Each structure stands twice: as C-alpha cells, then as structure tokens.
Amino acid sequence: MPHDHHDDDFHHHGMSPSGHPYRADDDHPLTYWQTMEIAMRELLTEKAILTPAEIAAQIDAMDSREPANGAAVVARAWMDPEFKSRLLANASDASREMGFDIGPMHLIALENTADTHNVIVCTLCSCYPRNLLGLPPDWYKSRSYRSRVVKEPRKVLAEFGLSLPKGTTLRIHDSTADMRYIVLPARPKGTDGWSAEDLATLVTRDSMIGVGVPKSPS
Amino acid sequence: MGGQQTDAELPEDHDFALWEKRVDALMVLCSTKGYFTVDGLRRAIEDMGEEAFETMSYYERWVAAVNQNMIEADAYTLAELGERMEQIKARGPTYGEATDG
Amino acid sequence: MADTNVETVRIKSMMPPGHIRTPAYLRGKCGVIERNLGEFANPERAAYGLKKDMQTLVRVRFLMKDIWGDAAENPEDTLDAEIYAHWLEKVS
Numbered sequence: 001m002p003h004d005h006h007d008d009d010f011h012h013h014g015m016s017p018s019g020h021p022y023r024a025d026d027d028h029p030l031t032y033w034q035t036m037e038i039a040m041r042e043l044l045t046e047k048a049i050l051t052p053a054e055i056a057a058q059i060d061a062m063d064s065r066e067p068a069n070g071a072a073v074v075a076r077a078w079m080d081p082e083f084k085s086r087l088l089a090n091a092s093d094a095s096r097e098m099g100f101d102i103g104p105m106h107l108i109a110l111e112n113t114a115d116t117h118n119v120i121v122c123t124l125c126s127c128y129p130r131n132l133l134g135l136p137p138d139w140y141k142s143r144s145y146r147s148r149v150v151k152e153p154r155k156v157l158a159e160f161g162l163s164l165p166k167g168t169t170l171r172i173h174d175s176t177a178d179m180r181y182i183v184l185p186a187r188p189k190g191t192d193g194w195s196a197e198d199l200a201t202l203v204t205r206d207s208m209i210g211v212g213v214p215k216s217p218s
Numbered sequence: 219m220g221g222q223q224t225d226a227e228l229p230e231d232h233d234f235a236l237w238e239k240r241v242d243a244l245m246v247l248c249s250t251k252g253y254f255t256v257d258g259l260r261r262a263i264e265d266m267g268e269e270a271f272e273t274m275s276y277y278e279r280w281v282a283a284v285n286q287n288m289i290e291a292d293a294y295t296l297a298e299l300g301e302r303m304e305q306i307k308a309r310g311p312t313y314g315e316a317t318d319g
Numbered sequence: 320m321a322d323t324n325v326e327t328v329r330i331k332s333m334m335p336p337g338h339i340r341t342p343a344y345l346r347g348k349c350g351v352i353e354r355n356l357g358e359f360a361n362p363e364r365a366a367y368g369l370k371k372d373m374q375t376l377v378r379v380r381f382l383m384k385d386i387w388g389d390a391a392e393n394p395e396d397t398l399d400a401e402i403y404a405h406w407l408e409k410v411s
Binding site: 027028029030031033034035036037038039040041042043044047049050054055058059062063123124125126135137138139141142143144145146147150151159174 | 220221222228229231232234237240241243244246247251253260263271274277278281282284285288293294298299302303306307310311312313314316317
C-alpha cells in the first residue's frame, strides 16, 4: 500500500463519509475517465435504462467467472469420453450442460494431442472466453502478445516456459469474429484413477489459452 | 496488429479496480439491452487511433467507447454528461468520495 | 458473393477504411476452409448500427509459410482465423 495510515484521519478509519468501507482503489485522485464512468452510471440509472441491482449482479457474475470453471470442463472431458465428444462438437452446449452460464457465446474447444498444440489470441482486440474463464490477463490484451504470437509463436511460448518438440504442429487460432476458443490440454501422465476435482487442480488458466500445459501430478 | 514489430515485454497481471469492473458491467448490460453491438464498441475503440492505445488504459478506452455508443444511441446527451461530470468533480478529490456523492 | 464450397480460398487484399474484422496480415493470403460456422451479422454494418446483414462465416486455415514466406518461424505450423464470405475469393 502506497498510503500512510493515520488514526486521527477520518478517511483512514476505512469508512467513507456515507459510512461505506473504502476499497483500496477508491482513494486515488479522481481521473477524467472515472468521472465519466460515474456520470454514465448515474444517468443510465436515472433514465431507468439500468438499475443499481443489475450493475451489482453483473459485477458479481463477473467475479464468479474464473479459470476454475474452465478447469472443471477440462477435467470432465479427461474423465468422460462422451462428454469430450460433445465438447469438441459444441463447446457452448457442453459448458451449459455443466451449469456454466456462458450467455450467447459461441465456444470452440481445441484439443491438444501428442502431435498438435493449440494457442488462442485475438489480434484485432481482446476477445477471450470470458464467460467461462473470467476476464483476460493483461498480457493477453497486450500489443506484444497479439502481434508476436501469430508470427513467432514458438519464441513467445518459450518466454512462457513452454518449449514444443520440433515434430509438434503448432496451431494458432485468431479470434477474429464471432467464435471464442478454449484449449483442451492433454491429460498429464500419472493421473490414472484421479477424481475430477483433483484433476481440475492441475488445469491452469494458461494451459487453456495454450501458452502453458497442465501442472504435473506431484 | 498481427505480425507488427513491438517491444517484447509481456505485462504482468493486475487485479481490476472497482471502476474498471463497473465499466465492464455497463458494457455488458447496455449491449445486452440492444443499445449497441460488440462491433459498435470495437469500432469506437479503433476510431480513437494509435495514440489512444499509447496514452489510455484498457478500461479508459472502453469507457470512452461505451459512452460514444450510448451518445449515438441517444441514451443521454453530451450536455447531460458534461454537466454531470462537473457535479461529480465537485463532490471530492477521490473516486470513493465522488461516487458516494 | 464468394462460393464457400471451394476448398482453397484467397483473402481479398482490398484496404477500405472503417471497422473490418479481416486482419490486415491475412489479406491477399491463401488458405483452406477448415469449417463453416453458419450465418453471422456482418460487422462492417453492425459497427455503425445499420440494419443486420447476415453473412456466412468460415474458419480459414493458413500455413505459416503462406502468411510469412521465408520469414516463417516454422513453415508447417498453422494459423486459423474466422473470415466472412464476402472477403473470400476463389483460387483457380
């Protein structure tokens, strides 16, 4: 925390003038764009286009979406060949089947095999399977990743610590339009008999983007 | 973007601030309600040009693009926005105080 | 409109301004249709709030050597992208 805390300072008791706790990011100087966000939100609420409850519910939904959702889908596919077939045929429906609210997203699952490795990117903006994995990491949105992974993907993967054998075909998938992608990584060896819950703990976010592989069983 | 030369460094992750999550929520809700499409949002971001990419953060570009689309959808006027922003600035120097009103 | 039944396609190399979801680095390049995705609203109209115009969307698979030539990092690696049918032309 960059801020000093003085017990005699009202604001630093952790409560705002209206009695709500401050968030850590609330006590920086107000910016032009933050001012615009507050103004838009107030105007849209006053005009009954949105309600505060809708905004709060949307933020809750966003916070509840995390890579663990995708990991559960991957682990199920590793355990259940019929589910895996359905996932590869229509990843949106297969995710819904597991109870994940992925909205209108058109999801395609890309299977890594012994000789094929898949990586996802959005070179035009930052399309990401956010309804399944949550918000994209900063590096995924960066110019560096977006521009380089389509031209020198093996070098980029090496920077993530992933070196692919020469014989492996690397397939890059640019989310240019209406599809979103998730990589179905290969199941780690030495996990025979594991439960879906235990398998899911091996599935990292990066392995579902394709810049990593699942953790090895320890 | 694809294939262009850029610096090699990949940025670290960060946690999203409340105001960023609110921008995200406004984008999702307003597009779900039909005020604009994802293409309208992308177009507004692209129209900001290269300089915006250098000088504005991700959610700063998003809030500008959502606003542009809501103005075009006639949800509110520029005068309403401008006057409200002046009132908000007068409430206090931090995001927390300006939000609490 | 281009015929999406043909296997090998070339992405049109035109460069109009505006909101376009065909990446510049693929324009003029040849690939094969990996799968047909169905009909989606043309983003070049949706971006400006115009009436919906449904277009066939396909996934085109390119070999890295066909995109980057001799500069390709590994020639046989591939890149897939979603391209709207009005950006495709037949390769004779």
